[in-house]
Amino acid sequence: MSAAQIEAVLFDKDGTLFDFAATWNTFAARLIERLAEGEDLRRHGLARALKFDLGAGGFLPDSPVIAGTNREMAALIAPVLPGRSVDDLEALIVAEAENAPLSEAVALVPYLAGLAARGLTLGVMTNDSEAVARAHLRAAGIEGMFDFVAGADSGHGAKPSPQPLLAFAAATGHAPDRVIMVGDSLHDLVAGRAAGMWTAGVLTGLAGADALAPMADVVLPDIGHLPGWLARAGI
Structure with a gap:
């Protein structure tokens, strides 16, 4: 061949x-802040679930988000957000992702x-x-x-x-x-x-x-x- x-x-x-980094690190940081609603414990819980380094402002190399689907991402953060369904979170992620900064x-x-x-x-x-x-x-x-x-x-x-x-x-x-x-x-x-x-x-x-x-x-x-x-x- x-x-x-x-x-x-x-x-x-x-x-x-x-x-990837220029586009999706910014998106993830914004999403975490929106979902945390000012609560620091929730912010850190979301970051841990996504394997996102808040200090560095970027995903860790082994984050499942990197090659995952929007639904898989929603399933990762759902346990940190009682009362929010995976379906609801997936829809939110899709809406936010459409406006992610592109590089x-x-x-x-x-x-x-x-x-x-x-x-x-x-x-x-x-x-x-x-x-x-x-x-x-x-x-x-x-x-x-x-x-x-x-x-x-x-x-x-x-x-x-x-x-x-x-x-x-x-x-x-x-x-x-x-x-x-x-x-x-x-x-x-x-x-x-x-x-x-x-x-x-x-x-x-x-x-x-x-x-x-x-x-x-x-x-x-x-x-x-x-x-x-x-x-x-x-x-």
Whole structure:
């Protein structure tokens, strides 16, 4: 199998298209403050549940939120907030997430246009909700540049299951071994390997190269380095 066979690129969203820390640390800090309602014990309880360092203002590397779904995040904090259901909290998280500050990993419009000019089919599969994903892509002016956008609630499942990745392949008519999954977490890469796809890890999330390398065909500083790698591989 040669990289020259790659016909499509499936991106994760958070930590891949958008820098994770710059986007989601701010979101989480705001969410914690809103839910704490001025109560310090509740604030610290929420931070512990999310594995968020209040002093540093960022997620710990082993936080389950990093690659988790909005519902999983809601389930983590529900025990700290008696009287608030997981459904209620999930809806709140989704509403807050739609307005999260976005920091593009690279200038996305020209970057994606360049990939499309190579004839590559483009998609996004995120463990965020589809509505939030589309809101973020729309805000960045790139929603229409993708042939496929799916979230954990789109009916295909969530990573690390390969099913949503295989749904992209089926929807766009590409064999899985002609697709490269690009992501910043092991969830992305494990899903890609299980789907029979190429996998590229990027370092714009919280995982380091050593963590990603065992499941990646290549580890890159950010998605901006992908075209160069594809060119060197002969595509």
